[in-house]
């Protein structure tokens with residue numbers, strides 16, 4: 001890392017999934033796991049579910065990311081609060097896009113950003129930001145088509161594990177349809193839900209309750225964080241899984257997903273892609289003395 005004693009940051013959130021945004025327009029910052037954990041620490045740092053580094057795509061370390069630079073000049077370098085690197089963050093894309101526009105780094109209503117899970121299209125609709133999250137798939141498609149499920153999830157305090165479906169949104173998700181009689185609000189998500197078979201790279205776990213037609217409520221335990229108040233990729237996975245269980249290969253209508261931190265819209269797009277839409281808020285700006293972290 002270049003010798004930096006101070007770091008500028010912006011605090012933002014999307015449906016209360018909150019992030020520390022750190023601009024690194026000169027690509028000088030070595031955002032390692034330790035610095036990420038210290039920034040995201042809610043007691044000794046700024047605090048957040050994740051840290052987003054704003055860096056020119058052309059300066060990214062991974063060749064596969066640099067290859068997107070022609071279309072998407074800015075790379076969302078996303079890390080979870082525990083310091084682990086994640087491929088994608090749906091709520092993060094909106095906060096990242098709002099930051100790019102506020103700083104004049106992007107000026108149009110529509111533009112593209114680079115993520116580890118590929119290019120994502122951004123569209124501003126007034127206060128709402130819509131992200132084309134790209135293609136999704138069911139990693140165990142054959143099994144899912146035969147049984148509807150491919151995994152089991154056990155949560156502390158509940159005897160039997162629940163059936164679940166794996167959904168790949170660029171990052172891994174395991175979606176549980178809560179059985180009748182289980183209270184979504186009563187789940188203990190302080191402990192990591194146990195998923196079988198054990199996902200090789202870990203997983204985010206979503207718990208879903210149907211509220212009405214094309215309308216669900218969800219809680220999530222995020223890989224690398226714990227329970228969060230929202231997860232954009234998780235919201236898409238939950239809507240896609242629920243419509244799959246209802247017998248639809250692709251959702252035919254918009255889904256409304258309620259999370260503890262607000263409400264998001266999920267829309268199927270052509271070519272097996274999916275769009276996530278919702279708010280993005282930039283709530284504070286500041287300077288961190290790195291020696292005090």
Ligand SMILES: N[C@@H](CCC[C@H](N)C(=O)O)C(=O)O
Nearest residue numbers: 086089090091171231232233
């Ligand atoms: N909150 C994010 C997802 C962040 C990454 C996730 N914890 C993972 O490790 O895959 C979202 O809004 O999608």
